[in-house]
Amino acid sequence: MTVTRTLLVAAGCLGIGAAVIALGRPVEERPAAEVLTAGPRVSSRWRTTVDTLRKGEALSVALQRAGVSPLEAADALRAASAIDSRRIRAGTQITARVEPDSGTSEIIFQLAIDRIVRLTRSNVGTSDWTEKEELLPWSTDTVVVGGVVTSTLTGAIAAGADAFPERVRTELAYALADILEYRVDLSRDLQKGDSVRVLVERQVAPNGMVRPGNIIAARLTVDGRSVETMRFAQGTRASYYDGEGKSMRAAFLRAPLAFRRISSVFGLRRHPILGVTRAHQGTDYAAAAGTPVRALGDGRVIFAGWKGGYGRVIEIRHTNGYVTRYGHLKGFASGIKAGTSVAISRTIGFVGATGLATAPHLHFEVLVGGKHRDPRVALRNVTGEPLAAAQRAEFVALKARLFAQLDAGQPTLAMRGEGVRGTGD
Ligand SMILES: [Zn+2]
Structure with missing residues (x-):
């Protein structure tokens, strides 16, 4: 998108402008009448062009489209240490101010939402350009x-x-x-x-x-x-x-799968294949195959291998007699084997459908003192x-x-x- 604006500058109006700014009012609020009064004293006209760098386009081409001559572009870019003309992203917004008699006076590159580089020609008609990087403030409310x-x-x-x-x-x-x-x-x-x-x-x-x-x-x-x-x-x-x-x-996470990794897949909907939770000692988490499985707490791996209906399974012993078990895994994370110490939240394996599983899901169990416990109850008072x-x-x-x-x-x-x-x- 190219936006071209023609602005009038009124010599002698600057004093008024400054007063307006000092009062904290935007310059645009200046009454039209003032501009009309100042009309005859217009000293120059400039053109401001806002454009964006297109994909695969050379920076010089975009600058030329904005009215910057090749010589001006070369001079300006020489002064621009923050601009790498070969690396600048497509979509970067470029604003050029071009005076009819003296050529380009200013080029602004918007490198990020809150960061611009302003190249200004120090003296009209010369090849002296100065560079200024500016951070634009974000405002915060709650x-x-x-x-x-x-x-x-x-x-x-x-x-x-x-x-x-x-x-x-x-x-x-x-x-x-x-x-x-x-x-x-x-x-x-x-x-x-x-x-x-x-x-x-x-x-x-x-x-x-x-x-x-x-x-x-x-x-x-x-x-x-x-x-x-x-x-x-x-x-x-x-x-x-x-x-x-x-x-x-x-000491414990409440779930072995990160919410952000599974909610996008199933949300609160019932798993299409698992349907109603089967009556068994554990919790099934529907998730895409390959979803990382995390250690529920610090501990030591006591088993990592194949075990009947569990398929590939990992068991971790934690403090206070807690053991957690993760079944139907597609595979183990590197370094996970019996004896490995793991920290809370570390990825230990990946969701799969090994053993007795009709679809990818994690079968998860919490045992306390060797007995199965509902994780919601077992972990309720862990703070x-x-x-x-x-x-x-x-x-x-x-x-x-x-x-x-x-x-x-x-x-x-x-x-x-x-x-x-x-x-x-
Ligand atoms: Zn299960």
Whole structure:
């Protein structure tokens, strides 16, 4: 797309312009009458062309199309250390200002949403160009998003929301799942009617593009039980804590598959082949073949091999008599064999359909003291380390403030960009 604008510059009008800027009003608001008054004193006319570099196109060609002469382009690019004319991406926006008598006076390359390189000719008619790299500021506010789960977490976050585009809402759901993964098995525990509310930073780029910043606080209500989480900084490091001030990180994950790796495949829908969960001692996770399987906690591999109906299976012994078992694997991650020490969340193998399995899925078991246990029950009370006593007061005060904000923010209003502003820390 090529946009050409012809602008009038009025000599003698600059003083007024400066005053307007000082008052903080955009220059465009200058009344038309002023321009008319200044009309006769027009000293020059320039043309600003905004264009984008096409795929496979030489930079010089794009510059020429914008009205920059080959000599000017060569001079300007010589001064541009930040521009590699062979590596510059197709789609890069180029803005050129060309004066009718003296030629090109300025070329701007938009290298990223928030980064431009401005090449300015120092003196009219010379080959002296200067380069200036500028970072354009993102603005940040906070919004409350959320809703009631009807089919997926992403859907709940999306419910009635337009604070973020769809792709961003999905990313937000995944980010929330990452924070909650030691407390909730979002792929299985979430049911119709559960609800979620998230207080999140929204960053707006100079061009209006929106991306989510940090999740500041969230409340997920699963089966009538609330899980609260909030971001809390200690010194320069921030991490997530639950409502009681215990770290969200714990000794065990709640699920051996990362939510972001499976929700996109099946969401909350029933697995098309597995259908109703069969009565057996374990939990089946439907997932695409090859999906990474994670160690539920720190431990040592006690078995990695073939075992009857389990097919390829891994067993890990953890502390306190816990053993976890992962069946029907397609294969093991490199280095995984009996005796290997594994850290929580490490990829140990990949989802498959070996043994007695009609479709790719992970068969997962938790045993405590040699007996099968429902992971949801066995892991219910596994929580993280509490904050040090010295931090309690600060935590409690911040929690009161953030959750008041979370509860007060009307999701639908916030989504129209009227969210409560600024939490600072
Ligand atoms: Zn199974």
